[in-house]
Structure formats: structure tokens, C-alpha cells
Amino acid sequence: MVLRCDLCRIEVPDEHVLADHNNGKRHQALLTARQRFESSQNSSIYVTRFKPEHDEALLKNYFSRFGSIKNCFLDKEKHVYAIIEYENIDSANKCLEQSEQCQLDDGTRLKVKARNHHEFKSKRMLISEQEFLNINKEKEIEQHGILIQMLNSQSSIDEQAEAIVQQEKLPDEILKGREEFFKELQNMFMKNFPGAQLCLTGSMANSLATILSDMDLVLVLNDMYIEPQRVLSSSNNSRESMNIDENSCSNDVDMHQNKFKRNASDGSSSRSLSPPLPSSSSSSYSADELLQMSIPDRLDYIRRLLRSSAAYVCHVQRIAQARCPVVRFCHKQQKMFCELSINNHLATANTDLVRYFLIYEPKLRSLLYTIRLWLKQKDLLGKGHRFNTYTLFWMIVCSLQLDNQQLPSVKSLSERANHKRQHGPWNCSIPDINQIEKNISTGSLEQILHNFFKFYSKLNATEHELSPWSGKLESKSSSTNSFSIFDPFEHDHNLTSNISQTNWVKFQEECSLANQILDESSKKRQNKSWGLSLILTRKSLPQKNLIHEPHYNPSHSSNIIEFRVQETNENELDTYVKVILKDILLFEQVNYEMISKKRPASPPSEVTANKLAEKLDETLSAKRRRTDDDGYTATPTMGISYSKEKVYFQVNYRTWQDRRKLKRSIDNEQKNMSIYECEKLISHKLKEDHEHRLETPIYLSMEMKFLPTTVTEKSNQKVQIHFEFQANEQYQLFVDLTHFLTLYLPKMLTNQSAN
Numbered sequence: 001m002v003l004r005c006d007l008c009r010i011e012v013p014d015e016h017v018l019a020d021h022n023n024g025k026r027h028q029a030l031l032t033a034r035q036r037f038e039s040s041q042n043s044s045i046y047v048t049r050f051k052p053e054h055d056e057a058l059l060k061n062y063f064s065r066f067g068s069i070k071n072c073f074l075d076k077e078k079h080v081y082a083i084i085e086y087e088n089i090d091s092a093n094k095c096l097e098q099s100e101q102c103q104l105d106d107g108t109r110l111k112v113k114a115r116n117h118h119e120f121k122s123k124r125m126l127i128s129e130q131e132f133l134n135i136n137k138e139k140e141i142e143q144h145g146i147l148i149q150m151l152n153s154q155s156s157i158d159e160q161a162e163a164i165v166q167q168e169k170l171p172d173e174i175l176k177g178r179e180e181f182f183k184e185l186q187n188m189f190m191k192n193f194p195g196a197q198l199c200l201t202g203s204m205a206n207s208l209a210t211i212l213s214d215m216d217l218v219l220v221l222n223d224m225y226i227e228p229q230r231v232l233s234s235s236n237n238s239r240e241s242m243n244i245d246e247n248s249c250s251n252d253v254d255m256h257q258n259k260f261k262r263n264a265s266d267g268s269s270s271r272s273l274s275p276p277l278p279s280s281s282s283s284s285y286s287a288d289e290l291l292q293m294s295i296p297d298r299l300d301y302i303r304r305l306l307r308s309s310a311a312y313v314c315h316v317q318r319i320a321q322a323r324c325p326v327v328r329f330c331h332k333q334q335k336m337f338c339e340l341s342i343n344n345h346l347a348t349a350n351t352d353l354v355r356y357f358l359i360y361e362p363k364l365r366s367l368l369y370t371i372r373l374w375l376k377q378k379d380l381l382g383k384g385h386r387f388n389t390y391t392l393f394w395m396i397v398c399s400l401q402l403d404n405q406q407l408p409s410v411k412s413l414s415e416r417a418n419h420k421r422q423h424g425p426w427n428c429s430i431p432d433i434n435q436i437e438k439n440i441s442t443g444s445l446e447q448i449l450h451n452f453f454k455f456y457s458k459l460n461a462t463e464h465e466l467s468p469w470s471g472k473l474e475s476k477s478s479s480t481n482s483f484s485i486f487d488p489f490e491h492d493h494n495l496t497s498n499i500s501q502t503n504w505v506k507f508q509e510e511c512s513l514a515n516q517i518l519d520e521s522s523k524k525r526q527n528k529s530w531g532l533s534l535i536l537t538r539k540s541l542p543q544k545n546l547i548h549e550p551h552y553n554p555s556h557s558s559n560i561i562e563f564r565v566q567e568t569n570e571n572e573l574d575t576y577v578k579v580i581l582k583d584i585l586l587f588e589q590v591n592y593e594m595i596s597k598k599r600p601a602s603p604p605s606e607v608t609a610n611k612l613a614e615k616l617d618e619t620l621s622a623k624r625r626r627t628d629d630d631g632y633t634a635t636p637t638m639g640i641s642y643s644k645e646k647v648y649f650q651v652n653y654r655t656w657q658d659r660r661k662l663k664r665s666i667d668n669e670q671k672n673m674s675i676y677e678c679e680k681l682i683s684h685k686l687k688e689d690h691e692h693r694l695e696t697p698i699y700l701s702m703e704m705k706f707l708p709t710t711v712t713e714k715s716n717q718k719v720q721i722h723f724e725f726q727a728n729e730q731y732q733l734f735v736d737l738t739h740f741l742t743l744y745l746p747k748m749l750t751n752q753s754a755n
Contacts, residue, residue, distance in 0.1 A: 067091020
């Protein structure tokens with residue numbers, strides 16, 4: 001059940017949250033504003049037919065005979081109408097009763113009538129991120145066309161990359177405005193927190209920003225290290241409302257749509273257990289007092305400070321449940337979002353490290369601008385399950401570290417540092433920037449781009465992970481993410497935990513295509529596109545490339561879920577899993593024959609006379625169709641190992657999406673319902689929704705086996721469930737579904753064993 005507040009134009013999940021919202025400051029403020037608006041309309045009159053020489057003072061003098069005037073508005077551009085607002089409604093009604101006799105001293109007869117009534121519409125507290133990105137959309141498309149023409153006129157790919165930098169970087173006037181705004185904020189915080197320091201971090205600090213880049217700020221109050229919050233990451237497949245910012249710099253969020261969700265989760269409702277802030281705007285705190293507050297109260301104080309003291313700042317909001325809690329706000333004039341965190345020493349250290357590498361290898365700047373624009377055209381850069389600038393930078397660095405060690409590892413840099421820099425458990429030491437010697441690399445930027453695309457198109461992300469700290473390709477420690485690259489300082493933080501499997505597959509496909517284009521069209525061609533202008537097209541790969549037909553890759557059609565369960569036998573676990581899939585998620589178990597024709601196509605092979613002869617021999621010697629004891633009829637298929645233990649399912653409904661939203665409402669309505677019954681009810685409700693019905697079913701197989709364990713692990717049995725895609729269509733939905741099952745099955749089996 002979803003309830004709506006029409007006044008504030010937001011949706012809430014239940015009545016309790018709506019009651020909290022109605023008692024909140026914003027709702028009450030809008031109620032007061034609506035009353036003033038309606039009262040103003042009722043006590044106003046609309047006047048026309050006066051002459052250009054009649055000014056505001058003359059009109060006020062004449063209409064004051066009917067009562068005290070509160071306000072007078074005169075159309076100064078066209079001098080067509082005036083609105084007179086009285087202190088009370090009675091004065092306006094008295095004037096309207098004598099409207100036929102309204103005549104000025106010079107004989108001009110005025111036309112007076114009641115003011116038109118309009119519906120009160122509240123201004124949205126926050127604009128959405130998408131609206132912000134669409135502000136200059138048409139201009140951006142036009143500039144892209146100009147950029148392509150400019151690239152075709154260059155003589156080499158290195159010159160094309162430099163042209164991209166000049167096109168994409170911030171214009172000097174905008175950069176100057178942002179610098180002035182930063183100085184104003186710096187003075188404001190220094191005044192309130194003497195001895196503190198406001199640091200600029202991220203792409204703005206290292207001259208890597210574009211017109212759409214945020215301004216990332218860190219308020220350093222002292223040397224106290226604040227541990228990043230460990231938030232549960234949601235499955236990247238589902239469209240449920242499970243997303244919590246894994247990294248405030250990487251995941252751009254729709255601020256308008258998620259405003260209330262954040263407030264409900266970060267303690268801003270009236271049921272918050274955190275002590276309230278003093279209501280007086282003159283109350284101030286020292287740096288130590290601020291750090292002793294709870295996270296929501298700490299951010300609330302900064303939010304209030306920005307609203308009262310910072311010019312042109314609007315849409316100020318706290319995001320307390322992010323991995324790094326921030327206050328997010330917007331600059332009205334420059335149309336720029338800003339994020340401010342407190343004592344985020346890792347962010348300042350990372351900024352210094354990025355600056356070090358940019359000075360050490362100047363080509364990194366052109367590489368980043370080029371590859372970032374390429375990702376943007378392929379819809380792989382931005383909010384949600386996509387890449388971001390910070391992650392992309394370290395992907396480029398790792399590719400150069402592994403390519404004949406063109407860049408040093410972060411670990412080797414820390415060992416060469418004269419001054420140690422420790423933040424919590426992390427060694428963030430780097431050599432002094434003034435002592436850096438630039439790397440004089442002989443390789444061209446074209447060759448580095450080639451190597452980048454080639455490296456990531458062939459990277460086996462299921463077996464290896466990247467680490468800028470060690471500068472090596474390491475064996476994967478977990479199978480939870482499709483692609484892993486870890487922070488250079490915070491070694492247990494995966495920068496790509498938000499990247500979905502679908503986007504990773506698409507990224508590898510696009511890398512392969514870009515590498516092929518650069519191989520074939522790296523030389524300038526008269527009156528034709530070439531080089532970077534070809535790979536920067538907005539058109540992505542066709543849909544069929546992502547489902548691997550006809551060039552089918554078996555490694556992308558399966559997913560393995562590995563977990564541990566309490567001691568149980570195979571038959572019981574098999575029954576539990578089938579109950580979850582069939583009774584709860586509404587999978588339909590089908591015969592193998594139904595889907596044998598829907599298996600992915602095999603890669604095409606070259607046909608020769610010998611191969612035709614071998615195929616004929618196999619056909620003549622093939623056995624007749626056999627029937628297994630369990631009733632399944634299997635047709636021998638070339639290159640496919642059929643296992644009788646496999647179970648085949650047909651999925652007709654997207655019961656893995658939007659579960660959390662329904663679970664909230666069911667928990668509020670039926671609190672004593674068991675987990676099994678609750679999950680089953682959610683699926684049936686989703687089944688009734690036509691939007692969750694699949695036009696083309698998903699076909700998949702499931703095979704489960706127990707893995708061998710040691711004597712010490714005997715109480716916790718290791719289980720592996722292998723799901724395999726069995727059709728050519730709906731591949732992306734299969735990826736989404738198996739990502740959901742990776743989290744959902746172990747959770748449900750744990751609850752089952754507990755019961």
C-alpha cells in the first residue's frame with residue numbers, strides 16, 4: 001500500500017510514516033504557506049483600464065478608501081493591470097460591491113474584478129538528478145556533433161585525445177565561479193570552526209571535472225579517523241528500493257524520488273531516538289562537540305549552517321545512511337551539486353594520490369577524459385550500476401601497472417615516503433609531490449588505449465581481481481561480484497561493488513569492439529570518420545551481442561551460488577530449494593523436451609569436407625532417442641553434457657523485483673505471519689500485477705551438489721547450486737534473476753534451518 005501527500009507531492013509506504021510526515025516541519029510550513037496564498041487571493045482585486053501615467057502611488061491612494069492596503073503590484077512592463085491586496089477580505093469585498101463606480105479624479109473609469117483563484121502548488125524541495133543532467137541536453141548533443149567534426153580534422157589519435165580534453169574540461173569562467181564559491185564556504189567554516197580546514201577533493205581538485213561534475217568537499221576538524229559505515233549492498237539486478245549509497249561519489253541518486261526514503265532511514269522522523277538539536281539558530285558548537293554528536297545530528301547542524309550562512313545554496317539534505325555520510329546541496333546560480341563530508345581523511349589522501357599519478361604520468365589526464373567520454377556515450381557512466389570517474393581512473397592505472405610496470409604500485413610509493421601518513425588501519429603515505437620525476441614514457445597514447453581495451457576485453461573477472469596497492473592481478477577471494485578492483489588505500493573496499501553483471505558484460509563487449517575499430521581505422525581518412533570519432537558514437541552494440549548469439553560464450557550463461565548450511569542431507573536441501581523456487585518464487589518445473597530447442601546457439605565453425613564426413617559418420621552411428629527412468633526424454637546434442645540430476649524451470653513472472661516494497665506493507669498489516677507465508681503472499685501479489693508478467697518466459701536449469709569439506713568444517717556443509725541459461729532470449733533478465741538468487745536463496749535456507 002502506497003500513500004501520497006498531495007501537498008508535498010511525495011509517496012510514503014504506510015500510515016505511520018505519513019503521520020510522521022504530516023507532523024514534520026516541511027509539511028507544516030507548506031500548510032501555512034497555502035493558507036497565506038489562499039488568504040492573499042481572497043483579499044485581492046484585479047484592476048485594468050488605467051493609463052500609463054497612473055503610477056502605483058496614485059492607485060494605492062484611490063483604493064485605500066475601501067480599507068488598509070497590504071500590497072500593490074503594478075505590471076511595469078506593459079502597464080496593463082494591477083493587483084491590490086488588502087489587509088482583510090472585508091475590504092476587498094467592499095471594493096468589489098462598488099466596482100461599477102470606480103473612477104479616478106481625471107475621469108478614467110477603472111475595471112475592477114475579483115482576482116482569479118489558482119491552485120496552490122508547492123515547489124519541489126529537491127530537483128531530481130535526471131532533471132539536472134537534462135538541463136543542457138540539447139546543447140550537449142550539439143557540442144558532441146561539433147566534437148566529432150573536430151576529431152576528424154586531427155592528424156593523429158594523440159591529437160584527437162587532446163581535443164577531447166579541451167572540449168570536455170571546465171571552461172575558465174565556470175571554474176573561476178566554482179573557486180570563488182569554494183573560498184566563500186572556506187571562510188564560513190573557518191569562522192564557525194577555528195583551526196579547521198575545508199578541503200576540495202575528487203575530480204574538481206585534480207582538474208578532471210566536466211560541466212556535470214559534483215564538487216566534493218571534506219571538512220577536516222581534527223585528526224580523528226571516522227570508520228566508514230558498513231552498509232548492506234543490494235543486489236544489482238533488482239529494481240527494489242534496496243539501494244543505499246555504496247559510495248557517495250560513485251552512485252548518483254535521484255534526490256527527489258529518494259528524499260523521503262532517506263529521511264525515514266537516517267532518523268529525521270519524529271520517532272528518531274537521537275537527541276534533538278537546539279532550536280535557536282544562534283547555538284554553536286566546537287569541533288569536538290560536533291564530532292561527539294550522532295551522525296544525523298552532526299549533519300543536521302552542518303545543514304542548518306549552510307542554509308543560514310551560505311549564499312545561493314538550496315536543496316540542502318543530509319544523507320546519513322551512505323557509506324560516507326554527507327550533506328548534499330545545490331548552488332542556484334551555477335546549477336552544481338555539492339557533497340560535504342566530515343573528517344573523511346581517506347578522501348583527501350586519495351585526492352593527493354591521484355594528483356601524484358597525474359604528475360608522474362601526464363598522459364593519464366587525456367586517457368581519463370577519452371575513456372570517460374567513451375563510457376558516457378555507451379551509457380556505462382553515471383548513477384546506478386555503472387562506472388564512475390574514480391573507479392575508471394584506477395582501472396587505467398592498473399592496466400598500466402600490469403603493462404611492463406609503466407606505473408609503480410601504491411605499496412612501493414608508500415615505502416619511499418619520507419613522512420608516514422596513517423588513517424585508522426590504512427597506510428596512506430606517498431612521497432612528496434615536489435620530488436616527483438615525470439615518467440618519460442615512449443609509448444604513444446594510441447598504444448596505451450589499445451592496451452586498455454585489449455586488457456579489459458579479455459580479463460577473466462570471475463577468477464582475478466585488481467589492486468592498485470600491489471599493482472598485480474590477484475586471484476579472486478570471493479565470487480560475489482563479477483568484477484573487482486579495490487581502493488588503493490582502503491584494501492577491503494571494492495570500488496565496483498555497484499557494477500551489475502549486465503553492464504560488465506556490455507563493457508567487455510564494447511572494449512572488444514573499440515579495440516577492433518582502432519586496429520582497422522587508426523589512420524586518418526579524407527572525408528570519413530576515423531579513430532576516436534568512430535568509437536565515440538552514441539550507438540551501442542546491438543541487443544543480440546549481449547545475449548551472445550550467434551557468438552555464444554558459455555561462461556556468461558551460467559551462475560554459481562556457493563554457500564554453507566548447517567549439517568543436513570542432500571535430499572532435504574534439494575526439497576527446501578525446490579519449495580523456495582516453485583512455491584515462493586512461482587517457478588514452473590518443466591520437461592527437458594520443452595526447452596531443448598531453446599538452448600543457445602553454438603559458435604559457428606568453418607565447414608570443411610572432412611568435418612562434413614565426420615558429421616555424417618556421427619549421424620549414422622548415433623543411437624536412437626532414449627528415455628530415462630525418471631520419465632525425462634533426452635535427445636543427444638553435440639557439445640552439451642546432459643545430466644539427469646538437473647532440474648529445468650520455466651519462469652513466467654518477475655517475482656524477484658519490487659519485493660521489499662510489498663514486504664513493508666504486509667509486515668504492517670499482518671505482523672504475526674511466518675516468513676514463508678509472507679514471501680509466498682508477496683509473490684502472488686506480484687503475479688497479479690500484469691507488469692510483472694514476462695511476455696517471453698525464462699528457461700533455466702538447476703544442478704546442486706555438496707562440496708567436500710574438512711573435518712573441522714563438517715558441521716557447516718558447503719553447497720554449490722549451478723544455474724544455467726537455456727534459451728537465446730531474455731538473457732539480461734536471467735542475469736538479474738541469478739544475482740537476486742545469490743542473496744535470496746542463502747537467506748531463505750538459513751531461516752528454514754533456524755526454524
